[in-house]
Amino acid sequence: MKLITTLIAALPLALGATALQAQTVTLKVSHYLGSNHNFHSKVLEPWCAELDKDSGGKLKCQIYPALQLGGTVAQLPDQVKNGVADIAWVSPSFSTGRFPRSEALELPFTMPRSSLGGSLAMWDYTQKYAMDDFKDFKVLSIWSGSSVVISTASKPVIVPEDLKGLKLRSPSRYPSMFLQALGGVPVNMPPAQITEGISKGIIDGAMAPWEVLPAVKVDEVTKYHIEGPAKQPGFTQTPFALLMNKKKYDSLSPELKAVLDKRSGMPLLERTAKVWDDGNEAARKAMLAHGNKVLVIKEADYKAMQKTAASVEADWIKQANAKGLDGAKLAAEAHAIGNKYLNK
Structure with missing residues (x-):
């Protein structure tokens, strides 16, 4: 009887330990760049480490860089929606028409x-x-890749006419x-191909944020870098998002949801934006140190x-209206x- 009593008393403890073990969750986190990119090493890795620490080891990440889970950049939202990845870094820009x-946010100026x-x-x-664009997902963060x-x-671009015919x-x-x-000729290519494209004369230059340029050695094949006036909207920007599978989020315990929520949203946005802005500033300084010239378009x-570029917005408004949206609004x-955040 003593043995039975002891076993019965120990049973809840054993069941409790099993339940705790069952609560450990590993999130599959996917993105399309290499593990050497700042987003991987300075955003995702520390963010995942904080989830692990805050949850007492019950919420972990397995990061899959460079599309290791397969597919293409445009397919990342579907990978999250279908559960191939639990979380992924995506951009509405790379999935045309899906996030109308x-x-x-991509419109010029x-x-x-x-x-x-x-x-x-x-x-x-x-x-x-x-938010209706992301109704199939749990949105963990939204951020900007900064202006191109x-x-x-x-050929330096000093006046709008200088862009005519430029590839x-x-x-x-x-x-x-x-x-x-503006009369230029766009050529779509991934960042890794920019330097070779310029050196072979396939393109005359590139539109890309500062932080991309030294990473792919664009500084070695270009001489001029053109910006708009300070405290004015940039030429164009790329919106990014960290999206999570809704069912995966809903399956988490309240405690693990609280850990994830605490480290997502605005805290994750601010962390990511700092990494991008620090990378932009370091790249700009590197370009100047290399002897390249930074030119600012006059007001x-x-x-x-x-x-001249207002026609792009006018066309988008028509397309948005055709989808049942109020494009002008x-x-x-x-x-x-x-404009509200121009001084940030």
Whole structure:
């Protein structure tokens, strides 16, 4: 009887230990760049370490860089939705038409130049106007890749007319439309191919954020880097998001949800934006140290570029209206919210 009593008394403890073990969750986190990229080493890894620590080891990550789970960049949202990955770094820019409200964030001269300003504006806009784009996901963060810089090999761009006929690498659809409106020729290619493309004369330069340039050695094949005036919206920006599978999030215990929520949202946005802005500043300094020239478009020429590129926004408004959205309102709100964070 003593033995039976002892076993019965120990049973809840054993069941409790088993339950605790069962609560340990490992999240599959996917992204499309290498493990040497700042996002991997300075955002995802420390973020995952904090989840592990805050949860007492019950919430862990397994990071899969460089599309190790298969598929393409455009397929990352589906990988999250279908549970191939629990979490993924995606961009609405790379999945044309899938996130229609978020496309307003890509329109020319809409968002602040810095990643922090752009990220705060994108988060604000998304919470108010674009959450329906992400109804299939748990949104962990939204942030900005910061404004593109126009880098050229031999021809400086000082006035809008200088862009005519220039073949520039474009990161996505709306930068391409911006360049076309100004008479340039967009060429889509991944960052890793930019340097070879310039050195072989396939392209004359590239549109990319500062932090990308030294990472792929664009500084070695370009001489000029062109920005707009300070405290004005950037040429174009790329919105990014960290999305989570809804069922996976819902399956977490309240305690693990609280850990994830605490480290996501605004804290994750601020961490990511700082990494991007620090990378941009370091890259800008590296370009100058290399002997490259940074040119700033004069105010009058900047306004002329805005006027010419206005056709891109007008076309988007028509497309948004055709989808049942109020394109004019969304574009106006994107501008208003972007202006709100210009000094960040």
